[in-house]
Amino acid sequence: MTAFDYAALLLRVSVGGLFLAHAYLKYFVFTPKGTTDYFQSLGVPGYFGLIAIAAETAGGLGLIFGVATRLAAILLIPLMLGTIVLVHGKNGFWFTNAGGGWEYPALWVVCLIIIALIGSGQAALWPIWG
Template identity: 60%
Template sequence: MIDTRTAPYAATALRVALGILFLAHAGLKLFVFTPAGTVQFFGSLGLPGALAYLVILTEVVGGLALIAGVYSRIVALGLIPVLLGAIVTVHGPAGFFFTNANGGWEFLALWIVGLLAVALLGDGAYALKPTPGAAARAAFAR
């Protein structure tokens, strides 16, 4: 049974934590690897360099949207392809465990599950702009 009194706060905690992770990874690409280095890395994988800028932008905008609670359900689903791309191109071949050389895919898989949970749970408490129709669905479910 789900505790309906605390579930909105759990959804918020998950949403904010995932948003912070996306901002951290965007920050890594911006301030540690640098955008030019990220473009070069994407190129070494056979990907277009411009895709690096799109990934950085997606991580920043998506992370901020999750933290603020702006269309969280939609944003969560929209961020999954970024993580799937990282699994297919970089982390999948390294194996399952994230401690493997080049990092495995276990952390990204858990991250995807978290995003799916946000998409299923909803925006949670303190969302600035809940996903359209969420209030109507909640009222209908009662």
């Protein structure tokens, strides 16, 4: 493996792990009901919260294991853009602002674009679409 492959692995696993952490938070801390209620409070159908949990779980696992890596990254980008538009965009740039700004979700979008461009590297379980 090359330095490029190690870099791709590190990026995939770190971003995928963060998506799993956020899915865990929505499912086990906020609960699916709390998550759907929150999404409804944003003016979107509550079931989008369940879609977010599923996308973060499946996408996070796909990134970590290198399964359809490019596809997983591309499909997670709209989720993060929605986070910026519906939640964090109105709070300014800095994530330390009240309610969290859009700085952190924007970094996620950039990381996902990079993953979509470079793929999974050699350290992938299923490099198809990787």
